[in-house]
Amino acid sequence: MFYFFFESRGNQTDPVVIWLTGGPGCGSELALFYENGPFHITSNLSLSLNDFGWDKVSNIIFVDQPTGTGFSYSSDDRDIRSDEEGVSNDLYSFLQAFFKEHPQFVKNDFFITGESYAGHYIPALASRIHQANQKNEGIHINMKGFAIGNGLTNPAIQYKAYPDYALNAKLIQQADYDMLQQKVSFCEQATKPCGNQSNAKDSCDKAYNVCGEIFNDILAIAGDINYYDIRKQCEGLMCYDFSNVETFLNQDPVKKALGVGDIEYVSCSTTVYQAMSADWMRNLADGIPSLLDLGIKVLVYAGEYDLICNWLGNWRWVDELVWSGQKQYAAAKNGSFMVDGKDFGLQKGFGPLSFLKVYNAGHLVPMDQPKPSLEMISRWTKGLPL
Structure with a gap:
């Protein structure tokens, strides 16, 4: 599995955050270079610093997953996953290898984040980590919560x-x-x-x-x-022009620097997408209530102008979660998400569960609202109210 890891521009003790891009089958580099990574790709294929990269408040991992996505590959077709059990097992194995390689981050708070089809990946990985921690399996991962952005989590709703x-x-x-x-x-x-x-x-x-x-x-x-x-x-094809990321990553000097050999980088893999088709309509919200009841923090956020994983559908499945705080969450008053004195969203929450509708944003909230999204993740990981 191929990944980028950026240590925090702030403090090494900042949380470790893993970002999962959706698709299924789209590389994490889309988020890295167009959303919340430390760099943007300029029109002349150079890199410029992103003033609102999430590495300002976290040690952040961008991983290409499932296998077959981005620069992650296997010579065995049996490694192409078709369900969340396979995806979450691979991600758990990846995190075990990551923390073995970077033991100085083992005790940091750990958060799972991502968007779109990661609405499936994220709850599955959170449950996999919790199960392993309960069984004292491998290195203990200090998971504190997960955030789903414009996700597909409960398709029926x-x-x-x-x-x-x-x-x-x-x-x-x-x-x-x-x-x-x-x-x-x-x-x-x-x-x-x-x-x-x-x-x-x-x-x-x-x-x-x-x-x-x-x-x-x-x-x-x-x-x-x-x-x-x-x-x-x-x-x-993707309703946006993300061609620069493929052009940039397929340059020979870049490939050599990254150590990826002759793999051709494709933003989104049709092989992975098709392999996951039977997983699409499964309800991944089922495993969330038990995690909430354990105090694992859950943030669901969505840009107001996204149709495909719209805020209304996300609002409804969150509202219908059956957990110990369901009535209190339903009764909670809506509030404003204020940044620098300006209202950037509607939020509500109770206990470990929070929902945020982000104004003037589509599917890619960190791209459309970079500063508010950085403020969102900063407050949330620090335990501050939105």
Whole structure:
């Protein structure tokens, strides 16, 4: 597994944070160079310092995962993962090797972060780490919490929210909304046999196809919008032009410096994406309540203009979590997320659970709102209120 590790610009005792990019199959370098890493790639393919990189408040790891993503590779096709058990086991093994190589960071607070499909990866890894810690397996990882940004975590709830979000955002009309309700009903029925079971591949594949029609219909009605940021138009395969990262990382001097040999860097792997298709509709929120009840901190945040993993669907699955603080969380008042005297979001929370809707941001919150996102992660990892 290939990774970048950047020690904190502040203090070595700052938390260790691992960042997981979604896809599934997209390299962590997208976040590193366009979002919250210490550097941005300039138009002439040089590097410039990011004043709002999360390495200002943490020791941060960007890892290419699952295997087959970015510069992470295997010569054995059996290492291409198709479910969260395989993904989380590999990530746990990676972290064991990391802390063995960097023992000076073992006692630091540890947080898991990421976005998009990492809404699956993150809860799975958190549960895997907790199980290992309970069994005294390997090096103890001092996990304090995890943060999911614009994630896909509970698809049954989130797919149902698509028409509501689209109608509120004026992407569709009431007649379109009414038409989509039948497909929402079909989606609800299709997701039940899938659930969070790893042996329900056929059911999960069916749910993926049935529920996907809701999203595809909205796009057909809305036209050529960027479904990661509805304020913009979609440009290219990923709706953004991230070509500089591939050009930069595929330069021979860069590859030599990174020690990656002849591997061609591709931003997002279709092989990994297709291998994980049966995992897509599984509910990864199921494992979160037990972690909350143990005091593991959970932050779910979402940019308001993202359609594909929109804030409304995330708000709803968080609200429906059945845990010891559910009633108190539901009763908590909404507050403002203030940075330098300006309101950058709506937040609510109780105990270890927090939710943040980030204003003027799409799917990639650290790219769209770099300073507020740095302030968010700084306050949250330090135990300060948002």
